[in-house]
Amino acid sequence: QSALTQPASVSGSPGQSITISCTGTSSDVGGYNYVSWYQQHPGKVPQLIIYDVTKRPSGVSSRFSGSKSGNTASLTISGLQAEDEADYHCCSYAGTSTFMVFGGGTKLTVL
């Protein structure tokens, strides 16, 4: 059982927007602004797409955005494209004892 809770799957049609939630506790997501998101296509290596809750690395599409409210972080993908079909993993800093925790991952299907 993962420390952070994500929906197992979400889906959307091309052009639509979808949001993936990542729920933790006040000891991780809610306690720090160190939530990151990773995209992983089938058989491929994870790629950083969001860090520090809202920041986007250079080269990542502006269609990806992050936010947080309380103990829940969210990843929103706007203008859904076929290439966005992948697994998405959230990750949060959780203090010096536990340090880092991941969610179980969410499979995005573009219909």
Place this chain on the structure above:
Amino acid sequence: EVQLVESGGGLVQRGGSLRLSCAASGFTFSNHAMSWVRQAPGKGLEWVSVISGRGGSMYHADSVKGRFTISRDNSKNTLFLQMNSLRAEDTAVYYCAQCDTMMVMINWGRGTLVTVSS
């Protein structure tokens, strides 16, 4: 171009040991924290360990504390993960990752598969 190449994975019996290596190039290795993250077959990512750029700070997941040790050799641009007392649930692809801060993994290697037989 950043390159991270893991090695040392393989098949090991329960209770055995393995030492993973990650050879880094394309960046100033000692300036970056480095992490290990694993992924069991068909499962999500699990953070394992992180070490600061100079090696003075290290953290491990509760699931591996006391069994795994992360280390680095900055003179050889290489990251290590010593894994002892291996269990079936340690079976996974192990990725090394270059970190920006210790909490953000900006580049990932292709991984090395560790299989623990029971």
